[in-house]
Amino acid sequence: MKTKIISLLMATSLVSCSSTTLDSSQEQVSVQEQVRDNAASSTIESTLQLESIEIAPPASQLPAQWWEQAVFYEVFVRAYSDSSGDGHGDLQGLIAKLDYLEELGVTGLWLMPVTESEFNSNGYDVKDLRQIEQDYGSLEDFQQLIDEAHQRGMGVIIDWVVNHTSSANPIFQDALRNRDSQYRDWFIWSDRDLGWGRPWDPAAKVWHRTNGGYYYGLFFDFLPDWNYRNPEVIAYMKDSAKYWLNMGVDGFRVDAASHLIENGDGAQENQPENHAVYQEFRELIDHYPNAFIVAEAPFTDDDYLGDGSDEFHSVFCFKCSQMLMSGVKNGSKRGVHGFLKRADSAVAGANYATLLSNHDPFAGERAVTAMRGNHDKAKLAASLMLTGPGIPFVYYGEEIGMTAIDRSLVPWEDAVSRIPMQWDDSDNAGFTTAKPWRNINPDYRQVNVAQQVDDPQSMLSHYRQMIALRNQHLALATGEFELLETSGEHKAKTVAFVRHNAEQRLLVVANLDEQPLEVQLSLAGSAIASSQPEFARDVRTGERLGIDAAELQLNAALPAFGLKVYSLE
Template sequence: MTDLTTNPAARAGAPAADDQWWRSAVVYQIYPRSFADSDGDGVGDLRGIIQHLDHLQELGVDVVWLSPVYASPQDDNGYDISDYRAIDPAYGTLEDFDELLADLHARGMKLVMDLVVNHTSDEHPWFVESASSVDSPKRDWYWWRKPRAGFAAGAPGAEPNNWGSFFSGPAWHYDEVSGEYYLHLFSRKQPDLNWENPEVRDAVYDMMNWWLDRGVDGFRMDVINLISKVAGLPDAEVPPGAVHGDGFPFYAQGPRIHEFLQEMHERVFAGRTGDYLTVGEMPGVTVEHARLFTDPARREVDMVFQFEHVGLDHGAGGKFDPGAASPRDVKASLGRWQEGLAETGWNSLYWNNHDQPRVVSRFGDDRPEHRVASAKALATVLHLMRGTPYVYQGEELGMTNMPFASIDDFRDIESLNHYAVAVAAQGQAPEAVLAALRVMSRDNARTPVQWSDGPAAGFTTGTPWIAVNPNAALINAAAQREDPGSVFAHYRALIALRHSERVVSHGSFELLLPEHPTVFAYTRTLGDRQLLVIANLSGERAVYDLPDAAGWREAEPVLGNLGGRLPRVDGRCEPWEAQVFLQEVTG
């Protein structure tokens, strides 16, 4: 079996110079608040990241995506920005940022910033000026509207339309000073920018150019497909049992979204020399939409984050009405995206990010007997598909969901707002609401990275802003770095395989055994090189009948996830077993 537990210095079969470099790249997301704290205040910071760059280099990643570190009141942990050109003091200084950027570049890694321009903080000077008067020159930089006719201003039902916010409650906040409402699709402290105003777009593009001139290598664009709203902001249909209308059809993939993204490319990236990455986070995006957004000829974005597979376990009541997603459903969804973007466009591949619960607890099995194997199996099927893989901090260690004891343990505004509305306004049983939050809350992804088995898992010398998962004594980076059977070692092997084998970064994809209830199998083919992936995504032994199994019996076993079993195509898989094979094909 090929030894892929070390990161090769040379990348055999690397893409040609005219290929998009990100086809063979792997991106690592850092959520700074929870990554590493250098000064003991309990909040992660830029110097903490700098201190752990050896970890990222050893893992072998090519790009770091940095969640927001801009100045912010921290209503939504930095996704409410009050100054796009300043670093929040909780994270450090611009000098710290410049040092981080230089250190990453010196190690051959790139840095991608989080671009949050659907909304700002209500403490951003743009909004402060906009709210200062109905005659303010920046009034039209945001969505201001008068109360609904026939209703007293500020009274329930007086909102300009019936849209609901993603964070519970109406999507409008009443400003007593001016007697008008402003739109906020998220928190009331996150007013939406009016992209119809060309001055807004000019200011955004100027800010983006400022960061690129500083040396950053691209942007992950937060909910970027929501920036174009339908004219008139009409009332929306109210789903059964809901209080507010679902405005999504009126602000997702809006009428000018492609125009805005093409203009952004022209004003920011066109004419620049350098290897940049642009990825758009796009809730509700379809395969058909994604082909347009990621078609290189259209010059919009390089890839998108789609949400189909991470919505499979949402119940009729949404994410906080969790169900279960079968392995068959998961592979069907991912396979459909592979097929849909096969000829035009590109996939971004992810299980985890700062908004999703931990994949080992969600689609895997975090019980002791299966946790490591399931983490490796899920990583295997994701990383070897066609697309650019994203690793969220701690995922490479197999970190799990947090056993939150009470609502007092949560910090996320979405979770806290949901609990308040569900319990106080809707009369749901507190324990039932807590049970759903334990499964789906964004805070599951935001507990501190588990660096060691020491106090606070080595994250801080102080009191962490959110509690450390109690399993840190068992799951931590220090214990895994020298363990060839660890989750960390397996992620290193997968990343090295993408770097060394062009069939992974450039090959075609074919889903096998689509109806099998638990086995996720596919091939990747490029010329005479072919890769086979077989993984059993369940805690029970599986049998399968692979087409052309005989042709694979002499193939080279490249990677397996069960230490005591050599991978072989023999029609059976142990619980959570993953196997990878490579061969030359003829004719």
């Protein structure tokens, strides 16, 4: 078993790195104190492994391009399940829940950062690129997680923190102490404050003062940016990727992918040089046939799909999420149509990643919170995501309708959706036997896995059913998409589309209204009209609807906020 990790986990967005910012008088003191406090205990030698790492793809149990038909589940390990009784979630706790995730039907896991950090930003301030976060366990635990996930048909991707590191990282400390350090040019320095702001906050400070000059840290003073104009940094990151991939990790999720390289004040995101770096990285990834990379680039998402084969396999489509959630919440057919069209618009060879929410506030509130407690609307949003185009990502707890905790109970705004998982109604929600590292939502006695697992009408049962449908019917995951127009007096509140491949034609119809409605539509003129289907069969209940042979018309009754999937036969 390898005993050291060189990881390169993802570049962190502002909201992913939430903490209290320091004023200018504090910045120098905080970083200098970290140097003194950590210099004795951390060394460059314990962090760097500069020799070239060979490309050695392990045998994979996953199907080719497994991500295209996957349903992913985002896990914040610290918040998921505590096996050791110290109040912090850990890898063994997650391993113990793999059977639950298998029953849920997910086939991909996205782990928020699992490497050693100062934990000023929920793990995105990586301190040691080779060590598993000590609160989570060991490298052996991590390898066990990968192996057991693979045995259950789940791929595992991890966060890739490449834009910056922690100011406590010994590499940065060496560069900070010594202007002649061989690692000085691994970071970005100036002899003065150049007065830049952030692209989204021009008044913010990004040049941080120390006794040895000013260093650039886009998000916070404790997160110095790597210098991607230095080829040594790129080589180090590529070798780090090989290390993880050689272990059996199935890919990376890159946060804030658009911030690698800066060309001046206001030119700090989506610069042309970023794409050259990712194209080089994609060349490496392609040596690992089953490796998947997905980017978070909130304001420039589709730019990072390249030509469909030379940058990322997928990017998160936050515009899709906004349109879907708003459309369902407000009963807007236009909003839902916008989601479906956008989710289907990725360049050939690539896919959008869809979601209802995640750990970042800008991605949206947790679904039930966003729907102001209306579980039927939250279920409908999930159903549309799981039957529509794109690769769906489910945020942990979403499947049981977890809500955002009251802001007064957590240290900062981002944390309202980064709270412990609610497993049962026992003390601490079954998350831990100790005092939890963060407050648990007081609603856990009413909202938990144990309370829902045997309830066929629960949110958990709904997610299981819809994920099972997607897993059982490949056309829902990778089939062609075609939007249909509904007719009749309820056309403004009904949505219909077809997913089809060579073997199967599926019709999805949805009701955006709080009252039961009848959907009326015609298949005439659609891509599947030539097959002249004679009836539509509900894939869950077996109910059959006749289709008018001459007009190819059909009517379907839908419950309030209901969605049905029909096989056209």
